[in-house]
């Protein structure tokens with residue numbers, strides 16, 4: 001059986017049955033659906049929830065499927081700390097798609113007057129979002145020059161039965177493809193894929209060159225070819241095993257207002273003129289599941305994180321082969337900071353790792369480099385290294401006016417730094433110990449002693465009951481599980 005969304009649901013049911021909940025209680029798509037997930041978030045819980053009865057929606061909605069590192073790790077046969085390494089290994093193995101005539105996504109085909117996107121995509125996620133949004137669509141388009149397929153997730157406002165507004169940033173490949181078509185006064189044909197085996201979502205966050213076919217990357221990440229079949233109304237292939245595909249044309253020379261919309265920064269991303277998509281067909285499974293992504297919520301952060309961590313690992317390894325691991329911490333929205341551990345061989349190497357990291361990803365403002373005894377996924381350890389291994393006058397560096405991200409509320413414009421723009425300072429904290437100088441020794445019980453202590457010998461009635469846990473010592477960061 002080809003991998004699809006249902007394969008993933010079964011994997012979660014088997015591995016983490018307690019994190020998959022279903023409800024047949026009617027839910028209002030305006031704030032209540034995301035309100036349920038927000039309530040769980042408040043208790044630091046991030047279940048995947050199937051809402052079987054969504055008011056005004058013809059299909060059930062699966063919320064927060066990708067809002068946990070542990071669930072993402074199921075895609076890569078690894079644990080939550082192995083995600084970047086596994087993604088990095090697999091992104092190099094590209095598997096071309098298998099071309100088929102048709103597939104489950106064609107069980108219902110709607111064209112012309114039958115099209116009404118609002119009947120399958122009617123969720124209003126956050127207060128002050130401009131309206132109903134598709135936040136989980138992987139937009140797929142083809143490069144007219146070399147035929148390579150590109151995929152990306154962009155916020156998509158639903159403004160009517162057959163009109164969408166889409167907001168790809170200028171740095172994105174889809175913006176570039178649209179621009180190429182616009183110069184020829186032609187629309188860009190797009191397929192918006194909703195619900196599939198999540199390697200499709202992960203591949204959409206691949207950070208490689210434009211020429212690389214991202215359907216082949218999706219195949220490599222999944223370990224099998226993605227089945228593709230012809231679209232109904234476009235000269236484009238679409239994933240045959242998706243839940244829903246919306247076909248459309250991104251019009252040339254047309255921009256209309258879109259937004260605001262809650263962003264990965266957890267602030268409201270401003271509205272502006274955006275690209276317009278005229279929908280030409282909706283195809284879906286007869287029992288389609290609409291997979292939603294909760295914006296301005298951990299799920300939004302985590303989906304974009306894995307490809308970025310893998311890219312960072314790859315780029316830093318080219319300069320510092322002894323890099324150990326890379327974490328885009330949740331506390332920095334999985335975008336604005338990176339914690340990197342290296343096995344430092346010579347002085348200055350920490351700075352080189354940091355400079356590479358800052359250049360590898362425009363969104364990253366802060367690179368903290370630590371030694372290999374620090375776990376970058378443990379923020380308390382990272383901050384301990386900052387507290388005890390950093391002389392701020394020597395080990396902190398600031399680079400002004402780098403290109404970063406407009407969605408960062410502190411980013412500024414070149415003409416006027418009180419106005420929003422894409423520039424910001426980037427900074428480095430080199431929290432590694434010197435190699436060529438003595439440094440104080442760690443104080444700890446010998447490891448071979450404490451690791452070999454059998455607590456049951458000392459406390460036969462049971463260990464741990466009543467013992468202070470980490471959260472009693474210090475409040476944990478609220479957010480998606482980091483371990």
Ligand SMILES: Cc1cc2nc3c(=O)[nH]c(=O)nc-3n(C[C@H](O)[C@H](O)[C@H](O)COP(=O)(O)O)c2cc1C
Pocket residue numbers: 135150151152153154155156167168169170171172173174175204205206207293300303304
């Ligand atoms: C949930 C989610 C929503 C996103 N929304 C946008 C968006 O509205 N605009 C944008 O430019 N990038 C957005 N991104 C980031 C792009 O999907 C990402 O940069 C992707 O790699 C772009 O692909 P491309 O460069 O191949 O076009 C989003 C990512 C996620 C995970």
